Amino acid sequence: MDPDPVRQDAVTWRNRALTLFDRVSMPVAVCDVYGAVLLANPAMAAECGTTPGRLRGRDVLELFRPQEATQVERIAEALRLRHRSRYQVSVCWRAPDGAERYGELTADPVSDSAEDTPALLVMLRVLGERDPAPDEAEPVRVTPVEGRILALLAGGATTARAARETGLTVDGVTYHLRRLSARWGAANRTELVARAYALGVLAAGVWPPAPS
Structure with a gap:
């Protein structure tokens, strides 16, 4: 039985598109x-x-x-x-x-x-582009929203409470936490908060916790 010509055309065009995708000079x-x-x-x-x-x-x-x-x-x-x-x-x-x-x-x-x-x-x-200075160190950057979420977590807030306090959805808070965990290689939220303090993102010796 002959293969479905529509399906065959779709596969052909997909392969052509992938070839073009690979050859485009723009990232x-x-x-x-x-x-x-x-x-x-x-x-x-x-x-x-x-x-x-x-x-x-x-x-x-x-x-x-x-x-x-x-x-x-x-x-x-x-x-x-x-x-x-x-x-x-x-x-x-x-x-x-x-x-x-x-x-x-x-x-x-x-x-x-x-x-x-x-x-x-x-x-x-x-x-x-610009050339980096010889002793230039990469600064630790977080957005104001990320800093606020980290401070709330450090104070014991749940994801739901962090969402209410920041005006985000629960999914929105989870998205920011996933990005921060990937950026700093944190395995869980306890480690994420610890790294935030170690990197100077959260102010030391302050309660309730606050961004530095």
């Missing part, structure tokens, strides 16, 4: 709605000094640091509401040669239908 990735990389082309991997396979599962906003926290918050809220617009985030990152680069991430929600949870087609535009 491009496909991420899930939470920002985890599903697929990256060689140009995107080169910006991170690795291979496409090793980027799978990484958080794109950990690889490329947002310059304005409010941009990320607005995009997260828009995606929760299933808005389908093009989103842009100003970012910076450390290039494999040690230079500090800056540019713009553009994310387009894509899916087969309006009802499906979209994936994000992410493109990186490099705008420039």
Whole structure:
């Protein structure tokens, strides 16, 4: 029996699209709605000094640091509401040669239908770079919302209470905690709070806990 011609055409076009994806000189990735990389082309991997396979599962906003926290918050809220617009985030990152680069991430929600949870087609535009000073140390950066969540956790708050206090959903608080845990390699929330104190993100000797 001959194979389904529609299915065969779909496979053919998928293979062509993947070939084009790999050959595009612009850094491009496909991420899930939470920002985890599903697929990256060689140009995107080169910006991170690795291979496409090793980027799978990484958080794109950990690889490329947002310059304005409010941009990320607005995009997260828009995606929760299933808005389908093009989103842009100003970012910076450390290039494999040690230079500090800056540019713009553009994310387009894509899916087969309006009802499906979209994936994000992410493109990186490099705008420039600056050479790091010899003794320059990477500062520890958290957004005001992340600092507030960490302070609430340090004071014994549950995820639900942290959501009420910050005006986020429970999923929103969990998203921030997942990002912070991945960034600092924390295995659980106790370790996450301990690292926040060790890194100076939370003020020492203060009760109730507060961001420094």
